[in-house]
Amino acid sequence: MPATSQGRLVVVSGPSGAGKTSVLQRVFELCRAPLCRSVSATTRPPRPGETDGVEYHFLSDGEFQSLQKDGNFLECFEVFGQGYWYGTLWSEVTTGLEAGRWVVLEIDVHGAMEVLKRFPDAVTLFIRPGTREELEQRLRGRGTESEPSVRRRLDIADRELALADRYQYQIINDRFDQAVEDICRILNSLWEKSRND
Ligand code: 5GP
Secondary structure (H helix, E strand, C coil), X not given: CCCCCCCEEEEEECCCCCCHHHHHHHHHHHCCCCEEECCCEECCCCCCCCCECCCEEECCHHHHHHHHHCCCEEEEECCCCCCCCEEEEHHHHHHHHHCCCEEXXXXXXXXXXXXXXXXXXXXXXXXXXXXXXXXXXHHHHHCCCCHHHXXXXXXXXXXXXXXXXXXXXXXXXXXXXXXXXXXXXXXXXXXXHHHHC
16 A cells, blocks of 8 residues: 555554543644544444534445445444444545555554554554543443443443553543643654654
């Protein structure tokens, strides 16, 4: 896959409810590396306030399958085993890389392992909640998930946490500002280093 010398992938995982999206939003504002976000495709229905093409490309099952059949996904996975698919589109990745951007993929651990097979030099970050109780509180506090969905997400969280040591960096999101600062420090330093190489 062609990439400019400075284009790079940044893979960010962590359990649902660990606060990845909010932390990353702030990182995008503060970090000096030329970050851009890969907008994933999903068959999950939009939550109130979510807009097609912003948080996700919201697709029907048929649309998703057709893209999958035609090889448009770098990786895709039925993340919570409830019939909703999520996937990284090649188009999101190549557009960013060709522009020399650091493309941030916020994806689950299976997706991350797939991406690493193709892009072994990707930067990998795992965002963990302070405690499991915090995770549970955040998932319930969102008010977007049914009780079975919260339970399911907590089960998957345990499995994701067990794979955290496969990532280059682990960030604990028990204090929002600190988590943002930690990620910015890592990315800024890798970015400066890549410019001096
Ligand atoms: P949510 O339904 O809460 O938006 O997302 C649930 C989880 O799906 C996220 O925690 C994230 O790890 C995962 N996810 C989002 N987009 C992708 C993707 O493109 N590929 C994979 N493998 N996982 C994704």
